[in-house]
Amino acid sequence: MKIYDTLTGRKREFTPVADVVRMYVCGVTPYAPSHVGHAMCYIVFDMVRRYLEYRGYRVRHVQNFTDIEDKLIDRAQQEKTTVTILAERHIEDYFRDMDALNVWRAHDYPRATQEIPRIVEVITTLIDKGFAYHANSDVYFRVTREPSYGKLSHRTLDGMRAIARVDAGEHKEHPMDFALWKAAKPGEPQWDSPWGPGRPGWHVECTAMALGYLGEPVDIHGGGQDLVFPHHENEIAQSEAYTGHQPFVQFWLHNGLMHMDQEKMSKSLSNMVTVQDALENTSADTLRMAVLGSHYRSPSGYSDDLLNAAGRGMARLRQAALLRSGGAADALDSSPHRDRFVAAMDDDFNTPQALAALFDLARDINRAAENGQAVTEAQQTLQGLGREVLGFTFADDRPHVPAELETQVQELVARRTRLRTERDFAGADTVREELAQLNVTLTDTPTGTAWRWSGPSN
Secondary structure (H helix, E strand, C coil): CEEEECCCCEEEECCCCCCEEEEEECCCCCCCCCEHHHHHHHHHHHHHHHHHHHCCCEEEEEECECCCCHHHHHHHHHCCCCHHHHHHHHHHHHHHHHHHCCCCCCCECCEHHHCHHHHHHHHHHHHHCCCEEEECCEEEECHHHCCCCCCCCCCCHHHHHHHCCCCCCCCCCCCCCEEEEEECCCCCCCECCCCCCEEECHHHHHHHHHHHHHCCCEEEEEEEHHHHHHHHHHHHHHHHHHHCCCCCEEEEEEECCEEECCEECCCCCCCCCEHHHHHHHCCHHHHHHHHHCCCCCCCEECCHHHHHHHHHHHHHHHHHHCCCCCCCECCCCCHHHHHHHHHHHHECCCHHHHHHHHHHHHHHHHHHHHCCECCHHHHHHHHHHHHHCCCCCCCCCCCCCCHHHHHHHHHHHHHHHHHHHCCCHHHHHHHHHHHHHCCEEEEEECCEEEEEECCCCC
8 A cells, every 4th residue: 555745746656654654634724614624634533544444554634723813813904703612603604514414524633722831831841852942932943953854845944035935023034934822912811821812823733733643654645645745744844843853754644735726625715615615515425526526636626517417426326336237147256346445545545446347346236236246346446445535425415306307307308309309309408408497407318308307486
């Protein structure tokens, strides 16, 4: 099994350090509802964990909440509430959304505000070792003390200096030095520390939580590609300076980003589709298919076309998985498809190729059933790999069609088919419009016309 590591820029054989895979995934800053870009990240790492467990590994999965940060403070002030109340509300929303997407819960969800003593201890050690310094009630990490700083993002310190900015009030030795502790400002949440009241910087929170809950080294550290720099770059520098050991992480995994209108989907850019809004218009299985249909390191563009294609693909798998068949001839052998699936997943979690194996298995199930072969075992393979590894539920998300409507639709579809056969295409289009008024969409296939009812009009 080989996994691509962002740090080395290549695939390497995966071997955990101990008998339990230690996996840390950077979580959300809960100042607004979770969006489809978040869903992409957590579906990806849900898949990673599921496959590791399918391959027989035991996994310890930790994912944090950054429940104190500038965006939280600003939003709480805008909404005239407290940071705690705002964070709690969106953490509850996050769990609701991820449960709806069939994302397994992590074993631990540490929160930055509950880890202040550990964070203070990390900062104190970094100061004692000379890697950090106290300046005007703030504490900064001294990047010039870390010769390999920039190794994850493959940047040089001189190159970074050219684009660095020092804000007013900051007393840095070097423009790239980053905050470990921020002095308290009026009206902001604050905690006592040896350097005065304040709050932790973003980056040091994950060092304290990853090492505190998993120890060292972490086998897999995950997050979106937008976290490579500066967050994960800074996390490596302070973590390895704190422990005195390398590497802090064995494998850095970064998923591609979800884009909308050519820009990263982001709460701060206000171009997001919330998970809740997405699930009002499509199923969890379809959204998972949309994410896993591309390799996890590739970007994805959220669109109706993407969801429609994913929905069609999910319908193909569901139809084959739930097909009723009483075939009595020799059973269909699904092992070649399973072997292809495993080989694809062993190659850096290549879900597009793994899905291709499942689509071929679905095709063979349909053909075998038509020929009277037994397909139950093959269906169990399809459902097992789809559910256990990819997280599909195979739930039929179509609304229940009332009997009277079903009869009416079937008659209209039959009439349209007859008109098309008679080459009365104008009449056929009129029937299609009648069906559209009933919220029925048609799909013409080589074997006939399939239809779908989207439910009653609001």
